Amino acid sequence: MEKLVASGGLVSDDNRTWYPSEKSKKGTGVKNAGVISPDKTAKDYEEIKDFLRPNMVVLTRCKKVLLQGVTFQNSPAWCLHPLLCEHITLRDVYVKNPWYAQNGDGVDLESCRFGRVENCVFDVGDDAICIKSGRDEQGRKRGVPTENFIIKNNLVYHAHGGFVIGSEMSGGARNLFVSNCTFMGTDIGLRFKTTRGRGGVVEKIFIKDINMTNIPGEAILFDMYYMAKDPVPLAGEKAADVKVETIPVTEATPQFRDFQISNVVCHGAQKGIFIRGLPEMPISNITMDNIVIKAKKGAELLEASNIRITNATFEVTDSDPLINVRNSREIQLSNIKFDEAKNFINIKGEKSGVVVSGTDIKKAKDKPVFADGATAGALTTK
Template sequence: MNYKLLLAGLLLSTTLHAQKAPVPPVVKDPVFRKDTFAITRFGARADGHSLNTAAINGAIDACSRKGGGVVLVPAGLWLTGPVELKSNVNLHLAKGALLQFTPDLSQYALVASNWEGLPQMRNQSPLSATNAVNIAVTGFGIVDGSGDAWRMVKRDKLTESQWKGLVASGGVLSDDKKTWYPSDKSKAGALLKNPGVIDAAKTPDFYNSVKDFLRPNLLVFTSCRNVLLQGVTFQNSPAWNLHPLMCENVVVRGVYAKNPWYAQNGDGLDLESCRNVLVENSTFDVGDDGICIKSGRDAEGRKRGMPTENVIIRNNTVYHAHGGFVIGSEMSGGARNIWVDNNTFIGTDIGLRFKTTRGRGGVVENIFIRNTQMKDIVGEAILFDMYYAAQDPVPLAGEKREPPKVEAKPVTEETPVFRKIYIDGVVCNGAEKAIYVRGLPEMNIQEIVLKNMVLQAHKGLDMTEATGIVLDNVQLITRELSPVLNIHNSRNITLYKIRYPKADLLLHVSGDKSNGISVRGTDKAGAAKGLELSYGAREGAVNWN
């Protein structure tokens, strides 16, 4: 087959859905009245110990009732309990303003909420809004969620002196002394499976017995329309940092999401079942995924049936995070029509991370990623994995993990799908592995185009159970020279203009399902051995010209 026609066909299939090419959304900022309501007018005091919950919420209520405007948080340290935004209100933090949420956990009521894609009982979020229209958090100040009062911490993630200081501060230890909990209630919840799941048989006393374990996300806006987050630093979240849930027309611009690197579930931004979103010029330095796309988990997510769609993510920087740009693993409602352009990942565990597992269902498609810069990636620069196991992407020192058992299962509504993903222009200076693709036997990762890349890594390509993958003009500079490209049980793979400084073995193909592997425009002269077949791979599986 003519390569140019093949590539054109794959690109066309990647960019079309239902015979119509998706178009990036136009996302507009909400507009507010200029009327200003300073929280000091409602009795707020910036003395660092007076609780300003009533004053701040009073200012928001008054502003919303009078048609909206700006609620001003002036410079100063403002201690508060939970704050709820209302329609047509812009909560504006002046330069020098620190909105400090109280570490007194009794100030946060237990409410029916959502946790990692499932309806659950949680503590009220420090910043929340529900069914609001035209809302914003803007300015130059800091929102601090007092996450250290909520979070458990693993011993392996701290130095010895940090661990001793944490233990001396109070709290309780797990029975194996490897995890610190801030309270007995936090530890009690950790010993149960999904204690927050809403169940009519559970009493208020039960939920109260594990209350401290039911950590809230710092900011949760639910079913809101016309949302703006701009300029503010959001830090020290109890769990996820920024969580728009089932929202429409969302702008996140110039924010700084900051958490300790060891912050468990300390994601930066989680867009869940949202549509028409712009994320730009923001910085993330967090304890879990940086910029993450979600849409509910398993049957509950499929029942909701709301994909995250029509999203632009551009000109952002992610420092520490489990992944720079991430889709999943809770993507059961699907994700589609997402444009990711000109982002930089420095020191993330993984760069571009697509993760899911059996049981999720959902379709991820029409993802367009361009111009990505990466440096010092701990694990994989680019990862597609359909065996996600809810573990940190990089094992801790001494931690051993067994590979998943590979067996084909029937395709059902619980089978996830990754397809039609186009990644153009990646430069990575340092990673453990350049590209990792691991699909399911019954549902391969499909129709992926990776082009115009220079990837410096310890290892090159590792691919299994994939179909219709194109690597076009990819340079792999690897320390491991045998093999540079490893392909197992994959079909219709095109390797075009693959460049490498040298190799002991360039391409290893294994598995009796491997077939239709085409290598074109690739010079074998730099390799001691060009091709090796094993574990049932047939001679005709690879066409090299």
């Protein structure tokens, strides 16, 4: 921070964020700053001009697009942004942005259908391969999901997420097939994020044969409390807790469901699996099979439903507990392998129900813990 301040610019009121100019700082406080409306002119945007960084390549309503063997580098914001396109292919593309490039995504496929992303390399400042379909009411009104894509044989170095869906997924996403990808040092490996207000349905996502190494955050993350912050807290920071409350389901309630994830190997992460849904809309119908994870922590399942983890191996340094469950029902854990654990499972909440099979949970030093309304009847072993 001291080096940035010495170079010029200014810092936020809480001394946590550096801005290159006053116009850049002011833009962060303007709601929907980039939305153009008929009652505004170019002059109205002048005082936040530095905040309005453009994307490098935008393709809108194009068909039969091929980007092949090209390097894209140093974009002001998103690098590649196909919007409402059909039959688009990225092959042997290299996308590179500095690690500090805020919003420096690699490729954002927004409300597109029929395409491939293959044999590409990403080393960027934000999410690498990202699926979007519009934000909040505007995205729902457009109502065009991103669908029918094959994403395979890609390599991701630095990024906030290797393969990402959201958080602007209000038009939905479906029929995505991801395979044979490698993530090396991405903040999060598989990252699926949304928040209340988005709406939209993300479903029928098929992922297999993923290799990861040196992941600072989670290897696999589903989070419905996205807060537009860096996915990994800076040194000395602590991830903010969320207020858990149930609100009525509306068209603005997002949904994540029907994911199949198999053959994933992660060598080094802060946490292996993190699933956090909403009380009124749990993340549901997630299958994970043949998972091998070496991490500090194992798995955390919060406000989820019908989660099946089968043939999973955990090698963790903090196993208190290895698996944490809160208000999640129809959780099936089958053939879970681990060396030693202080506590295999901690179950909270009266809604919870877990079935463990083919697993020697007696290897753990302590017995399962039940709290916050959960009783011993919440756990069935076979």
